[in-house]
Amino acid sequence: xxxxxxxxxxxxxxxxxxxxxxxxxxxxxxxxxxxxxxxxxxxxxxxxxxxxxxxxxxxxxxxxxxxxxxxxxxxxxxxxxxxxxxxxxxxxxxxxxxxxxxxxxxxxxxxxxxxxxxxxxxxxxxxxxxxxxxxxxxxxxxxxxxxxxxxxxxxxxxxxxxxxxxxxxxxxxxxxxxxxxxxxxxxxxxxxxxxxxxxxxxxxxxxxxxxxxxxxxxxxxxxxxxxxxxxxxxxxxxxxxxxxxxxxxxxxxxxxxxxxxxxxx
Ligand SMILES: NC(=O)c1ccc[n+]([C@@H]2O[C@H](COP(=O)([O-])OP(=O)(O)OC[C@H]3O[C@@H](n4cnc5c(N)ncnc54)[C@H](OP(=O)(O)O)[C@@H]3O)[C@@H](O)[C@H]2O)c1
Numbered sequence: 001x002x003x004x005x006x007x008x009x010x011x012x013x014x015x016x017x018x019x020x021x022x023x024x025x026x027x028x029x030x031x032x033x034x035x036x037x038x039x040x041x042x043x044x045x046x047x048x049x050x051x052x053x054x055x056x057x058x059x060x061x062x063x064x065x066x067x068x069x070x071x072x073x074x075x076x077x078x079x080x081x082x083x084x085x086x087x088x089x090x091x092x093x094x095x096x097x098x099x100x101x102x103x104x105x106x107x108x109x110x111x112x113x114x115x116x117x118x119x120x121x122x123x124x125x126x127x128x129x130x131x132x133x134x135x136x137x138x139x140x141x142x143x144x145x146x147x148x149x150x151x152x153x154x155x156x157x158x159x160x161x162x163x164x165x166x167x168x169x170x171x172x173x174x175x176x177x178x179x180x181x182x183x184x185x186x187x188x189x190x191x192x193x194x195x196x197x198x199x200x201x202x203x204x205x206x207x208x209x210x211x212x213x214x215x216x217x218x219x220x221x222x223x224x225x226x227x228x229x230x231x232x233x234x235x236x237x238x239x240x241x242x243x244x245x246x247x248x249x250x251x252x253x254x255x256x257x258x259x260x261x262x263x264x265x
Contacts (some may be wrong), residue, residue: 008046008075009248012226015161015186018140020077023245024049026190026234031058038236039065043076045245051188051232053081053114057104067104078105078162079188081112081144081164082129087120092128100137110162110168111138113154115145122150127155131167142186148179155183164188167229169198169219172264179226189223192231193244203259211250214243220237221247222260228232 012019025042027035027050035058039050041182043066052062059080066073080103086095094113113130132138142162144155154160160183167173167189180187198204204215213221216233223231224247235241252260 008048010046010048010245011224011248013186013224013230014172015228016159016184020186021047021049022230023047023247024051024077024079024188024230024232025241026232027052027058027062028056028234029154030056030061030234030236034236035061036065036068038069038241041238041246042102042235042241043069043071045242047241047245048075049079049230049232051079051110051190054083054099055081055114056084059099063102063104071243073105075187077109078103079110079112079162079164080108081114082125084115084117085112087113087117087125089124092125093132096129096132096137103142107136108138110140110142111163112142112144113146113166116143116150122154123157124139126154130158144188144190151176151179151183151185161186162186162188164190164232166191167223168192168194169201169204169222169263170194171261177226177228185228186231189229189231192223192233193219201263203263207252207256207259211252213247213250214218217247218252218256220261221252222249222257224253225257 008020013022025047080099129141140161141158144164146163198215198219202214204218208218210229220231223229
């Protein structure tokens with residue numbers, strides 16, 4: 001691979017003093033060779049943030065894609081999530097070790113609890129995750145699909161770096177956005193192109209026209225221009241991978257940002 005291809009023009013959010021690429025690759029429903037290739041291609045295009053989960057059963061393929069890309073793993077913000085059935089202390093430790101092995105990495109940048117699971121106390125799960133942080137197998141910990149009150153509870157047991165939730169032009173997250181700014185955590189937007197729903201949106205298309213961009217690019221730009229927000233669109237094809245990453249050469253003005261916020265009402 002040419003050195004040139006390893007460059008990235010990605011933008012970053014700053015969370016607790018650390019820079020996190022504001023656009024990442026989602027990998028849910030990517031499997032086998034398609035997953036390996038998508039990760040490899042994304043990294044060649046400049047992506048430096050990859051999202052997977054124990055539940056996606058593709059950590060091995062994600063690890064292979066990273067290895068094949070030739071990009072220094074130190075440059076990649078790698079996220080995985082604990083399966084909700086792995087929330088007991090021993091399962092957190094055992095399953096994270098398995099994830100590390102599959103991902104072929106010595107540490108995970110961000111380990112999340114995938115969904116709330118009231119049958120295991122938060123203290124137990126987050127306590128085990130904090131132990132993994134101490135031994136440096138995990139850099140940061142966080143949650144996913146947590147409402148604001150549960151994020152507050154979680155913060156009693158660990159430093160919460162992220163809450164990953166569904167967020168796009170048709171799904172408001174006002175309370176969590178305020179909380180993310182207040183507590184200085186990353187709000188990672190999943191399903192950021194609303195699984196393709198944004199494609200035919202007249203408002204997004206109209207805004208896109210003035211910038212020479214598609215409605216999906218406007219939706220992604222709108223997300224990452226918000227303080228503390230990252231977006232992780234999933235894409236398999238080269239076209240989608242490329243166009244989702246081609247959002248760092250334009251900006252939405254305040255009026256355009258507001259027009260997208262209004263879609264949520
Ligand atoms: N924490 C959680 O509970 C949770 C839940 C859901 C998702 N996630 C994470 O978030 C990621 C993204 O969410 P998602 O997969 O639900 O939805 P999404 O990223 O909003 O949508 C993915 C779909 O949109 C298509 N697409 C992507 N870019 C496109 C473009 N530029 N033009 C046209 N179509 C495009 C993809 O097609 P192709 O694949 O054919 O390219 C795929 O069918 C997941 O992969 C996963 O990593 C997390």
